[in-house]
Amino acid sequence: MVKITVIDRHDQKHELEGPTDMDLNMMELCKAYELPVKGTCGGMALCSSCHLYILSEHELPELKEDEEDMLDQAFFVEDNSRLGCQLKLTESFDGLVVKLAPESED
Numbered sequence: 123m124v125k126i127t128v129i130d131r132h133d134q135k136h137e138l139e140g141p142t143d144m145d146l147n148m149m150e151l152c153k154a155y156e157l158p159v160k161g162t163c164g165g166m167a168l169c170s171s172c173h174l175y176i177l178s179e180h181e182l183p184e185l186k187e188d189e190e191d192m193l194d195q196a197f198f199v200e201d202n203s204r205l206g207c208q209l210k211l212t213e214s215f216d217g218l219v220v221k222l223a224p225e226s227e228d
Contacts, residue, residue: 149204170196
């Protein structure tokens with residue numbers, strides 16, 4: 123199990139625990155805790171509804187081309203932007219801190 127802090131869109135912190143032996147990703151973990159992450163495409167990197175910002179100094183897998191292409195089309199992209207569906211939970215994520223990106227441009 124890893125412990126991950128997720129800051130929602132109202133700046134409230136949520137302490138989540140997730141198993142590393144079930145092939146879950148950050149999007150699925152957030153949904154399991156009923157945080158407002160849609161994951162509209164089902165985790166295929168075809169939308170950006172699981173867009174989040176990495177706030178801690180964790181080493182993450184490199185961006186794959188599909189994820190990079192989708193982030194190029196997303197709103198509010200920053201240097202620390204990632205798609206939650208592309209981040210599989212591993213032991214190295216213990217202590218990770220992320221913030222949910224705004225949903226859309228209003």
